[in-house]
């Protein structure tokens with residue numbers, strides 16, 4: 089009777105928990121989101137030392153570790169560097185029903201890629217190197233979907 093715990097088959101049930109939480113995006117990202125929300129504009133920031141332009145903006149330059157405090161407004165156009173087409177439906181993670189495309193957009197005037205939706209084109213017609221422009225949401229709330237998506241311009 090004393091060793092029954094060593095012989096028992098352990099029964100395990102799958103579980104799932106939902107833990108709501110909030111977090112701060114920090115002052116640099118807050119400024120970026122507020123500019124998109126209130127002005128409908130897309131900004132980046134530029135390292136005053138090496139000149140690298142970041143979008144999304146960075147508090148510290150990833151190249152030279154200097155504070156990045158210079159802000160530059162971007163024209164809202166760019167080039168698709170790469171993309172993927174999503175076929176898996178996951179409403180808690182994706183803002184759209186599949187199939188849809190995420191791209192890495194190199195915005196004009198920036199030195200970094202920026203992940204966002206590509207729309208107004210059939211996913212199979214998207215090409216690397218394609219020129220795109222940002223479409224801002226009519227109702228903006230200070231998050232990444234204040235840019236509704238990018239659409240082809242050529």
Ligand SMILES: [Zn+2]
Pocket residue numbers: 135136137138139140149150151152153154
């Ligand atoms: Zn730098």
